[in-house]
Every structure is written in C-alpha cells, then in structure tokens.
Amino acid sequence: MPENTLDAVKALRRLEPPQRAEALSHYPPEVARAVFEQFEAPLQKEVLAFLRDHQVNRLLEDLDPDDRVRLLDTLPEPVGQALLARLSPRERRLTHKLLAFPAESAGRIMNPEYLPLRPEFLVRDALTLIHREGRAVSTVNVLPVLDSGERLVGLAMLSALVLADPGQQVEDVMLAPVPTVAPETDQEQVASLIQAADLLALPVVDDARHLLGLITVDDAMDVVQLEQEEDFARAGGSEPVDRPYFSITLLDLARARLVWLLLLALAGTMTVNVITTFESLLEQAISLSVFIPLLIGIGGNCGAQSATTVIRAMATGDINGVGIARVILRETRVGILLGSAVAVLAHVPVLLLFTPGLAVTVSLTLIAICVLANLVGSGMPMLARRLGIDPAVVSAPVVTTLVDTFGLVLYFLIAKYVMGF
Numbered sequence: 001m002p003e004n005t006l007d008a009v010k011a012l013r014r015l016e017p018p019q020r021a022e023a024l025s026h027y028p029p030e031v032a033r034a035v036f037e038q039f040e041a042p043l044q045k046e047v048l049a050f051l052r053d054h055q056v057n058r059l060l061e062d063l064d065p066d067d068r069v070r071l072l073d074t075l076p077e078p079v080g081q082a083l084l085a086r087l088s089p090r091e092r093r094l095t096h097k098l099l100a101f102p103a104e105s106a107g108r109i110m111n112p113e114y115l116p117l118r119p120e121f122l123v124r125d126a127l128t129l130i131h132r133e134g135r136a137v138s139t140v141n142v143l144p145v146l147d148s149g150e151r152l153v154g155l156a157m158l159s160a161l162v163l164a165d166p167g168q169q170v171e172d173v174m175l176a177p178v179p180t181v182a183p184e185t186d187q188e189q190v191a192s193l194i195q196a197a198d199l200l201a202l203p204v205v206d207d208a209r210h211l212l213g214l215i216t217v218d219d220a221m222d223v224v225q226l227e228q229e230e231d232f233a234r235a236g237g238s239e240p241v242d243r244p245y246f247s248i249t250l251l252d253l254a255r256a257r258l259v260w261l262l263l264l265a266l267a268g269t270m271t272v273n274v275i276t277t278f279e280s281l282l283e284q285a286i287s288l289s290v291f292i293p294l295l296i297g298i299g300g301n302c303g304a305q306s307a308t309t310v311i312r313a314m315a316t317g318d319i320n321g322v323g324i325a326r327v328i329l330r331e332t333r334v335g336i337l338l339g340s341a342v343a344v345l346a347h348v349p350v351l352l353l354f355t356p357g358l359a360v361t362v363s364l365t366l367i368a369i370c371v372l373a374n375l376v377g378s379g380m381p382m383l384a385r386r387l388g389i390d391p392a393v394v395s396a397p398v399v400t401t402l403v404d405t406f407g408l409v410l411y412f413l414i415a416k417y418v419m420g421f
Contacts, residue, residue, distance in 0.1 A: 005031065009038045021050035033062040041074040057086050064138045065094040066111050066219060073103065098213075106190045107183030109223065110204045110213030113137045116146045117156055119171035123164045126156070142201035144211050145174045151209040154178060155201065180205045183212055191220040192317060264397050270405040271296075278412040287354055288415055291362050292408065294346075299369040299407040300400035302338060306331050306377025307399045311391050314381065324382045331378035332371055339370030357419040364414050369407040376402050 008027070012020045012035065024032050024047060036044060036059050048056050060068060060083055072080040072095070084092055094112050101107025115137045117126050126143075134140040143161075145154040154176030164173045180203045181190055194202050194217055201214045275282070275292075282289055310327060313319045319327055343363035351359035377399050381391035 005034045005038065008035045012039075013043070017046040018050050021047045025051060025055055029058060029062070033059060037063065037067055041071050044071050045074050056083070061087060061091055064111055065091070065098055065113065066109050066213075068095050069098045069108055072099070073108075101183050104187050105183060106181050106185040106187060106202075106204050106215060107212070109187055109190070109219045110183070110215045111138055111219075112213040114211070114214050115140060115143055116150075116211070117143050117170050117174075119145050119147065119153055119169065119174065121170045122166065123161055123168045123170065123173065124166035126161055126170050127166075130158070130161075139201065139214070139216055142214065142216070144203060144214065145170055145176075146211060150211065152178075152180065152203050152205055152211045155203070157200070178203060180209070181215075182206070187220075187223045190215055191223045194220040195224075196317075264401060268401065268404075270401070271408060274405055274408045274412070278408075281412055281416060285358070285415065285419060287358055288361075288412075291350075291358075291365075292411070295362075295365055295369055295407055295411055296404050298342060298366060299373045299403040302335065302370045303373035303377035303399040303403040306334070306374045307381055310378045311381050314385065314391060319382075324379065324386075327382060328375060328379050331374040335371035335374030336367065338374075339367035342366045342370065358415075361411075361415045361418045364418065365407075365411045368410045368414065369403065372406060372410065373399070373403045376406075 008031065012023055015023065020043075024035060027035065036047065039047065048059070051059070060071075063071070068091075072083065075083070084095060087095065097112055098108055098110070113136070115130065115133055117129070121129075130140050130143070141158050143156045143158065144152055145156050147153050154171070154174035155178050156170055156174040160173045161170075179193055179197050179199070181193065183204050183206070185204075190202060193199075194215070199217065201216045202220070203214055204212045206212060310319070310331070343366040346366060347359050347363045350362050380399055380402075384391045
C-alpha cells in the first residue's frame, strides 16, 4: 500500500473506476476516508457506484458534512435522498443544515463541527480540552471563541495556545475582532477574503453573530482552483472538465469542446460574408488580401490580451466598483499605443514592397483594429458580469471572432477611402 495519502490518491487516479473502488476497499477505514476525501466529487460518485452498501455507508458517515454536501450536489436527487437516509441522525441533521443554503454559498462549504472555547478559559484548560475532544472535529488549528450566548468574540490559534503561558486566559491570546461572512455569501468572495486577510479559517455567522460554522483555507482554495479551471477552459473555448484527464472518455472530451467549436464555426461565417461583400474591392487591389492574416492575427491577439487582463483584474477585485467606461477608456489608450507601435513597425516594409496608399491603409487599420480589439476585449467581460454571465465565457474565442469580423470591415472601408476605390 502507498506510504501516504497523497501517493494513494495519485495511484488510484490512474485506475479505471472498478479497479479504483476495489483498491480503496482494501485500505484501512481511516486511510480510505482520507483518500476518498481528496477525490473530486465526480470521482467520488464513480467510486461509490462500485462499492458495496456497507462500504458506501461507512465512507459517507465518516465524511465531513461540507465534503458530503459537495458529493451529494453531483448526484441525482433521488440517489442523494437515498444516501442521506442511510446516515446516522446526527450526520443527517448536519448535512440537511448545509443543504438548506443556496448553491455556491458560504453555507454550503462551511463545516458546522468545531470545538468552541470560552474567553475566560485558562490556556492550560483549553489545551486539555483540545487533547480530550479534538479528534471529534476536523480541525483544531483554529478554534472559535464564543461568549455565554454562543456569539463569536474571536479566534484562537492552536500555535498561539501552545506557545502561551498556561496561566493566561484565552481572551489574552485570541485574535479579535475577526472577519466574518454570512452563510449566503458567494463562495468566490469567501475565498478572496481568506486570501486577502491571510486566514486559516473564516467564521460564518448569522445576523446576531451566532457561529454557524468555519470555512477552512483548504476548502477556500478548492473553490479558487475550481473557478480557475472553469475560467481557463472557457477562455480557451471549451467547457470545464472535472475529472483527471485519463479518467475522461474520448466522447466526453470531444463533447466538452464541440459546442464551442460549432458556435465559433458559425460565427466564422461572418468573416466570410465580409470578404464576399468587398469582393469587388479585392479584385481591384489583390494586394489587400495579402495583409488579411496579419490584421486578423494582430486584432485577435490584442483582444484576447485585453480580455485576459480585465478578467484577471475582476477576479482579484482590482476593478470592483469601477465603472465600465473608466476601464474601457484606459484600454482604449493602451490600444492606441499598441496600434501605433505596430503600425510604425509595419509601415516601412509595406511602403518598400507595395504602394504608399497600401502602406497608409495597413498602418491606419492596425491602429484602428487594436483600439477596436481593446474596446471589445475589455467591454465584453464587464458587460457579461453586469448581465450575470461568467466573464470567461465571452473571453478569447468570442472576442477574437468579433474583432476579426469588424476589423475586416474597418480594413476595407479604410482602403476605399485612402486608395480611392
């Protein structure tokens, strides 16, 4: 058997679902639970399908409530209800508590099991309590400090307790005040707050500051990783996949990409229509066609760069609360600088190899297309967010298609004006 959980997870990921379940069933219960927790929810779902009922019951019962909810969210409702019915009354109650909160909210990823301390506790008594009851909760690195009304007053770090004078009171070493969130808070906001405040855990409280649960840094990082994977996939024009690469069938891999390819192929016909519309112009100046790939490439890349920059700024909160106009104006200025630089670089060789009119046309189009690309690349993600759409969905592929189409229109209109056709 692998020496540690990480080795086991890596080894089992490479197996087919039946073999993965068979191998997991031979591990000691504690190791099996630890390995199972590290799997993505779709992998957990596959494993459960090949385990015996008593093995399924044991794994579900041992999972932390937040990890259990993450798994249940991937299952059809009848299957999830059937599995819930198998849990002990206590675990079923804790699971229902989390399921009552909206999807992708803080309440869904908090752990309602924690070991509370009182501010008047002596440090030695707190450490004794941790030693006696700490195994019953998932984390003791961060412990909530509650008053007699069960309201949160601070957080005590295990490291601070260990290093403190045993005769000190917990309130002397706890962190207070501490950031908190409501259970309805979006998970991405939670992850951003944990990162910004460098927290090991974030308390979830109700309106009266009664503690509902803790969100640990590892749960927050799972949210960050999932969002990054989704944004990365959609920015590349495909749907995110939530399983290891070799665990995904060829059909599923193709399906994740096919829809976007079909949409982009359909949108690409717009470019063909533009060229057809200006066919007579191309017949009069064949040399115009030589620079179409250059202009499309520059515009597409410029738009994708702008979209990526803005989406990243949105994700990090750098432009939260900033108006669309301010961001677009800034990106427009960047587009003018980029376009001017590329235009100067391209003007001389075009002038030497072709005509002055074509050199001016290409240079002006490069400036115009860079400005257009930055307008679309910055505006589309922000508009998408206003409309409640994932900004990554309208990233590189969509922006590139729009810039290609309207960039060619600009090119041909500038050519007609400058070259007198």
